[in-house]
Amino acid sequence: MKKLTYDKWKSPAIVAVSLVVVMYVFGLQLSSLNPFVSSWDQVDFSLAIERYDLRAMRPHFPGYPYFILGGLLTKFIVAEPSQALVLFNILIYASSIFPVYLIASRLISRQSAFMAAAIIYTASYPLIIVNQPMSEGAALAVFWWYFWSIVTAWERKSGKWLLLPLFLFSVLLGIRLSYIPLGAGMIYLFYKKWKDHQIGFSGLLTYTLAAGVFQLIWIGGLIMTEGGIANFLELAFGFTGGHFQEWGGTTASNDLSIIARIKIFLFTNIFWWGIFSRTHVLMVLYIVIGLFIFWPGTKSKLFKNMPFTLGVLMMSAYGIWALFAQNIDKARHILPVAVILIFLVLSAFFKRYPSIYSSLLILILLIAQAMVSANLVKTQANEEPAVYQLARFLEETNEEFVLYTWEETRVLEYLKMPYSHKRINTYKVFLHDQSLYKDKTVYLTDKVVDGFRAQGIEIDQRVEKIKSFDSEKIFDPVYNEIILYKWTP
Known part of the structure; x- marks a missing residue:
C-alpha cells in the first residue's frame, strides 16, 4: 500500500479550518480591546500618547518612538490612548502571520507552514501581551518580519536586499530596545555573505554605516526631543543603572542563585507561561508533539537549513540575555524565546512526520489553543485588575x-x-x-x-x-x- 503523505494528500479542509480559527481569534481581539492600564509600564506608554516626555516617564527611557507613533496612528480609530496602543499591537501582530508562513515554507510544505503560522499566531500567552498597551506585541511582529528579511537577503544575490534587515532591525529596536541580542541574526547573515565571497571588507563597512544611519533615525529624534545629546545620555545612564543595579530584576539586582534563576527561566517562564500558558491541556499537547520529535527514527536535516539555524542562533542569543539581564519575575521578557521555540518544534515535527495524521494532531492543538486564547482575551478585557x-x-x-x-x-x-x-x-x-x-x-x-x-x-x-x-x-x-x-x- 502506497504511503499516504501530506504532500500528496492535499487537505483544503484542514487549511480552511485553520484559517477560520485564525480569523475568529483576530476578530475576537478587535471586539475585546483591553480597556485596563494596570502596571507602571502600561501607564508610561499610555501617557506618552497624550504627551511625549521621557523625563516625565511618558514613556520611560528609551522612549520606544515607533511604538508610540503606531499608537498615535491608531488613535484616529480608538480615542482611548491605551486601547489605541492595543489596537496597534493587534493589527501589526496579525501581519506577522505572513513572514512566519514564508519562513516556514522554506523548511516544510506550504500547508504545514500555514498551520505553523496559525499555531504561532494563536499562542495564548503572546496574545495576552499583545492585548496590553505594551511594546512587546508590536516588537514580536516586527521580529518575524526581520527574521524573514534576513532569510530573503541571504537568498538574493543583490546587495540591496541587505538593507532591508538593517532597516527592520532599527524599527525593532525603536519599538523594543531589549531585543538587541536578536542582532545576532544579522551578524550571522553578513558572516555568511562574507564567507561566500558575496561581500568584502568595503561592503561590510558600507553596510555597517547604513545600519548606524537607520538607528540614528529614531535615536536622533529622541536626542532632539530631549534638548541635546548631554540630556539624552544623562537619561540613558540613569535608566540603565537603575535597571541593572536596583529595580530591574537582573542577576545584578536579584538574590536568586543561578540554579534557581535557570529553573524559573526555563520551566516557569518559557514553558509553563510562554508556551503552555499555564494550561494543562496545552502542556500535554505540546509535550506529546515534542516527544514525537525525539522518537527514534529518521533524522531530519533541518540543522543544515539556514532558516532553522538562524532561528536557533537568535533564540540562543536572546535567551542568554533574558536569563541574565532581564527581570526574571516577568515572564513576558522571554516571549522571543517561546515563539521561536514553537516555530522550531513545529518545523521539526512536520519535517519528520509529513502526514495527514500529524496535521490532525496540530489541528487539535490549534483548536484547543484558540479556545484558551479566546477565553483569556475576553477575560482580560472584562475583569478588573x-x-x-x-x-x-x-x-x-x-x-x-x-x-x-x-x-x-x-x-x-x-x-x-x-x-x-x-x-x-x-x-x-x-x-x-x-x-x-x-x-x-x-x-x-x-x-x-x-x-x-x-x-x-x-x-x-x-x-x-x-x-x-x-x-x-x-x-x-x-x-x-x-x-x-x-x-x-
Whole structure:
C-alpha cells in the first residue's frame, strides 16, 4: 500500500479550518480591546500618547518612538490612548502571520507552514501581551518580519536586499530596545555573505554605516526631543543603572542563585507561561508533539537549513540575555524565546512526520489553543485588575486616609483617584511621613509591608489585614493579588 503523505494528500479542509480559527481569534481581539492600564509600564506608554516626555516617564527611557507613533496612528480609530496602543499591537501582530508562513515554507510544505503560522499566531500567552498597551506585541511582529528579511537577503544575490534587515532591525529596536541580542541574526547573515565571497571588507563597512544611519533615525529624534545629546545620555545612564543595579530584576539586582534563576527561566517562564500558558491541556499537547520529535527514527536535516539555524542562533542569543539581564519575575521578557521555540518544534515535527495524521494532531492543538486564547482575551478585557479593585474600594471609603504603595500609585495617578496615595520604599521614610497624618487612617499595600520585612523590620504586630483583591495571575504576575493593610501607630 502506497504511503499516504501530506504532500500528496492535499487537505483544503484542514487549511480552511485553520484559517477560520485564525480569523475568529483576530476578530475576537478587535471586539475585546483591553480597556485596563494596570502596571507602571502600561501607564508610561499610555501617557506618552497624550504627551511625549521621557523625563516625565511618558514613556520611560528609551522612549520606544515607533511604538508610540503606531499608537498615535491608531488613535484616529480608538480615542482611548491605551486601547489605541492595543489596537496597534493587534493589527501589526496579525501581519506577522505572513513572514512566519514564508519562513516556514522554506523548511516544510506550504500547508504545514500555514498551520505553523496559525499555531504561532494563536499562542495564548503572546496574545495576552499583545492585548496590553505594551511594546512587546508590536516588537514580536516586527521580529518575524526581520527574521524573514534576513532569510530573503541571504537568498538574493543583490546587495540591496541587505538593507532591508538593517532597516527592520532599527524599527525593532525603536519599538523594543531589549531585543538587541536578536542582532545576532544579522551578524550571522553578513558572516555568511562574507564567507561566500558575496561581500568584502568595503561592503561590510558600507553596510555597517547604513545600519548606524537607520538607528540614528529614531535615536536622533529622541536626542532632539530631549534638548541635546548631554540630556539624552544623562537619561540613558540613569535608566540603565537603575535597571541593572536596583529595580530591574537582573542577576545584578536579584538574590536568586543561578540554579534557581535557570529553573524559573526555563520551566516557569518559557514553558509553563510562554508556551503552555499555564494550561494543562496545552502542556500535554505540546509535550506529546515534542516527544514525537525525539522518537527514534529518521533524522531530519533541518540543522543544515539556514532558516532553522538562524532561528536557533537568535533564540540562543536572546535567551542568554533574558536569563541574565532581564527581570526574571516577568515572564513576558522571554516571549522571543517561546515563539521561536514553537516555530522550531513545529518545523521539526512536520519535517519528520509529513502526514495527514500529524496535521490532525496540530489541528487539535490549534483548536484547543484558540479556545484558551479566546477565553483569556475576553477575560482580560472584562475583569478588573486587582489594582483597579483596590482603587474603587478606597474611593468608596467614607473616611480620611492616606495610602502607601509600591508601584501601584502610578496606576492610581493614571486613574485620577481623589484620595492621598504615596509611593514609599524605606521604613524610616515611612515612619516620618505617616506621623504627619495623625488624624487620618494609614493604609499600606502588601508590597510595602513585604518590602519593610525585607529590610528587617518586625511589622506584623502593627498592621491589620483589611481586604484582599485578586485577578488573573497570567495577566500580571506581580500585582495580580493586592492585600490592603491598616497601620496601627
